[in-house]
Amino acid sequence: MRFVHATLPQRIRFASGAAAAGVRAEVERLDARRVMVIAADAERVLADEIVADLPVALRHDEVLMHVPVDVAERARAAAAAHEADVIVSIGGGSTTGLAKAVALTTGLPIVAVPTTYAGSEATDVWGLTENSVKTTGRDPRVLPVAIVYDTSLTLTLPVELSVASGLNALAHCVDSLWAPRADPINAALAVEGVRALNLGLPGVARNPSGLDGRERALYGAYLSAVAFASAGSGLHHKICHVLGGMYNLPHAQTHAVVLPYVLAFNAPNAPDADRRLAEVFGAGNGLAGLQALRATLDAPTALRDYGFAEADLPDAVEAVLKSVPEDNPTKATADNLAVMLHAAWEGSEPA
Template structure:
């Protein structure tokens, strides 16, 4: 056994109902005196509550999915105008992504308070969209210094969005099994992440206001993100980044639709990873386990339903082949990816 594993430096506080206390402690640890709070309009109530008492000089609600470059520029300007010394993000992946876009050029520290299961808060990955192309990269400056997890902040997340966001987290686990820097440590984290997510998500669907399901799902989403941060972006995420940038499709729902197709594509060519995933699902095969979970959750099924035009299949396939990571378990050919994307569009 030989591998090189990177563990990212970050403090995590996980306690339901304790976001305000934990956030205050982390901002104090930074010595911050001029805080910019980034939270979309939908998270305004949460943000006001958990940031009460902090030295906030600006509340920024101009949050847009996939972080268009012009949105990032406005947020950077707002931070500069107010001489901000720390960023607090309260929300989902788009909110965290905007904070990262500011940190990328300013080096400002981030404290993230997630309200979904996106996982961006645990990675050093940033993404910006311009002219229908989403560009991603990694930089240690964008990794939040601390994450404050409070499962009670996810209670108002509708069931359908909870399912999509949770399956997005599950995609982090699956990609981590065979991504460019996959190793035994992030595979172990991913396997436990799958177990937690397949346990927690059905509980969320059954009783959206119960904390046990929300906590298991949030815990699984964190493990998934840590594994993904180490393993890197695999084929699944390359496909979803192309789709999101090209057609502005909803991020979590796109991951939920594409995931079973990528799993079926790669699993036969990665038998060890497939066995670990199957064990985490508690099923005979990984594909079967994911299919049963998706049926229980009422997961989104097709790219067509998300607004992708049928005539976009060819362009997506070409872009994916050009961006595909080296070392994917199965050869990435134009014909194979065209079939995969078409099947995802048709829900075949």
């Protein structure tokens, strides 16, 4: 066994109902005096409660999917104008993504307070979109110095969005089994992440107002993101980044739709990954287990339901082909990618 594994430095606070106290403790630990709060308008009331006792210098609510460059520039300018010395981000992946965009050029530390299962808070990956092209990269400056997980903050997330966000987290796990820097530690984290999400997400669907299922799902989302941060982007995430940037598709739903098609595409040439997934799902193979979970959750099934047009498929295939990792288990060609993406567009059975 030979591998190189990087573990990212980060503090984690996990306690339901303790977001405000946790954020205050982390801001005090940083000795910060001028807090920039990033939270979308929809999270305004929640954010007000969490930061009520903090020295807030500015509140910034211009949050958009895929972090357009012009949006990032305005947030950076606001941080500089108000001399912010820490960022507190409260929200989902788009909010965390904007905080990372500011940290990328300013070096400001981030205290992240997630309200979904996106997982961006546990990675050093940033993403910016310009002219319908999403560019991603890795930089230690964008890794939040601390994450404050409070499961009660996810209670207002509707079941439909919880399912999509949770399957996005599960996609981090699956991709981590064959991504460019996959290793045994990533695999251990990913498999435990799948286990937690496979138990937690049905609990969320059955009892949306309960904490047990959501706690399991949030724990699984963290594990999935840590695995992904080390393993890197595999085929699944390359596809979804292309589709999100080019066609402004909703992030979580796109990941939820594409996942079974990528698993069906790669599993025949990734037997160890498939075996691990089969075992944790308790199914004959990974795809069968995933599909059983998706059926339980009434998961999103087709990209056309989210505004992706059939006429866009040829351009999407060409763009995806350029970004496929060299060591992807199954060799990607224009032909087999076209078949896969068309199936995901129409929602046919993965094969």
